[in-house]
Amino acid sequence: MRKAILSAVLVALATGTVARAETLRIEGSSTVGPIADAFAEYFKSVNPGLEITVNKNGSGNGATALIEGRCDIAAMSRFMSPDEFAKAVANKVYPVAWTIAMDGICVVVHPSNPVKALTSAQVRDIYMGKITNWSQVGGSNTPIVVISRDTSSGTYETFETLVMKKQPMAQGVEYVNANPQAQARVKTTAGAIGYVGLGFLEGVKVVPIDGVRPTKQTVANGTYPLSRPLFLFTNGFPKLGSIPFKFVTFYLSEKGQELVEAKDFVPVTNY
């Protein structure tokens, strides 16, 4: 038994020196991850020799990985921060951004909630704990259960910038660490409010913000106040015709846009 394992490992080690096919490494946001997955699957089907790895451990880690040269493409749900840029340039990495899709952050409530619309100021007050009952914003007499994404997610950061205007959230806010969890929590709790991406609206009620309902149109043209672009970052402008180039420009093709749409994001142009 032990001999068998040992020889298996030795064989594995030996084959490590065999020439490897071209590999494209993508790291970063768990929001952009699904698009990267879909693109990667399509790319592998048209380039059989190509290997693509996708790792979804957050926008921040994607940026760090690109700066440290651990990946070819960083997927990010926010733009690179000035700090990250400075570090990158100091490391002789020159980040180039590719906006591959748009995403809307939808404020959602339990479907039994009669509230019809909210303003971003009201949402901010709810998250700051100034408004604690739905009757204060035209709903029924139900205490508000406030759900937020964890503070390390790009979605939180966008929400913090666009809605909270950098004001701190209240003590009682409940933090969940992914879109599916936020959706499930709101879906099962009367009186809950949360925010999720466009693809997670089943079983919850979307509330228009400042009179605008998040749809593909309002997100794409930016009228919906909680719209954000999703990015891929490369180190410098990739060589024309190379695999990374094809990958980051794939969103411009009809096929790419269809995939973006099939994954419930908004393509950047009307194809």
Add this chain to the structure above:
Amino acid sequence: MKLRFRGQLDRVFTIATGLSVVLLTLVLLAILGPMVYRGSSAVFFQGTVEFRKMQKNLFGRGDEQALHAEVAETEKVRQQVYEMIDAFKKGVDVEALSEQVRQIHRQFGQDLRDRNLPAGEYTRLRELTRQIRDKLEAAFRSQDINEIKRLVGEVLKDESNPQLKGTSAEKLFAIARQFLQAAGQIDLGKHQEYALALQEAEGILFHSEALPGLLGPRPGEPPAPLVMLRYGATRWDQAQTLLDRFLWVEHWVEEKPGEPLVLQRKPRAELFPEPLRPLFTYVEQNAGKMLHPRRTVYWQFLRDDNVNSHYFGGIGPEILGTMLITVVGMLFVIPLGIISAAYLVECASDGWTMRIIRMGINTLAGVPSIVFGLFGLAFFVLFLFPLLGFAPRPCILAASMTLAVLTLPVMIRASEEAIRSVPATYKEGSLALGASRFHTFIAVTFPAALPGILTGVILSLSRIAGETAPILFTGAVSLGAVPRSLFDPTRTLSYGSYDMAVGDRLGMMVPHNQYGMVVTLVLLILILNGAAIMLRTRVFKKLRGH
């Protein structure tokens, strides 16, 4: 008196321990039972014809001819659905019809030009189809069935015209006939209302998840960009959920102002005009015939690669990755752990340094696993690999080494206890016979301590196979090729389960695959542990001389 009390206390103790065992078993069953049940549905389920189509196309499995026959059979039943909606459309979607007629007229003009006819002839034929076009358009707009009959009748007179025979203009007559037939069946006064209903019906039938989710895209449509959209419901349980969504609408309505809304379920058919309603009854009654559910054992779940982020397919690469990481990790942990323990017991004097080392080991055992993950990234991947001339990238080797560091304290503690509990007389006997200290350890102490050491192996094994955080940065990916060497990153069951739970909404759409992955991980650890426990029993028996 005192004696009786003592007896009763004993009995209470026996009952209490017995109860706690029962309780523990129940808790275990309550946690594992539903999980195993739902997880097993990834392998055992009622598969539909869509499942067999998918298996054939994606994995090349199944009998081609039997599948063809089955597909033809189900397609026949499905065709009715599409025909029903098409028939309704013919009478209602007059704009599409007008556009079609205009297109044919244009095409006919193009064809005539290519034929190089004399100028007079060309103008006459062109005029003829223009008249037909105008009459048809008038008929489409009309809400009076008699007028429609008259106009279409006039159009159909030209059908015998030999100059139109065999040309593209012939299609006009087919459209005229179909329209006449459809117009006879619907209430023309409700044209507007129907047109709106049609828009909604088309939305539900061809664009939402309801019907395409059930039956897959309509035959003849261009293939969808994502593989998962090319098939209908592959499982009968999934089909029933979708069928329910297709047949019923959920509405949240206000009963009293200022109160929470109340859920109401209404048959979807009620929202549609009369001519479309039979469609819903038809789908409800013939769902079985359209999908052919059949008992399926999809054991290849444990072997197949996944398609579209685990929407289809199995967890083969994940199982392989987990095994690889575990085995390689154990290769580091076992020798290192035993050697360190042997040193701590046999060689080290009980001094100040030793106490610090021991405290360090104990502290390490309590450090959160993500810290080890970050350490692994910083030390193995970014520092050690470039130093040794390897590319600084996450891989199986780095992940295994990180996990080895993580479980080393457990292994050292268990082995230390085991070695320490070997009776001193064994060692003394060996030393008295003239054996060296090293030889004594190899030949006497180590075999006697082996069962205890194996306990340590079992504990570290489970930990290594199940940890997620340490491999997050050091070797796990959510999508990637099957590893071909230890310097490739890999997918694993633990990280895969995490990824499915937090990444996409697909995890929620295919809970059976998610549960399947988790249960496989649990079973894999159970099997590995079982093997180790069996080994321990055998060693133990051997030691006792049986």
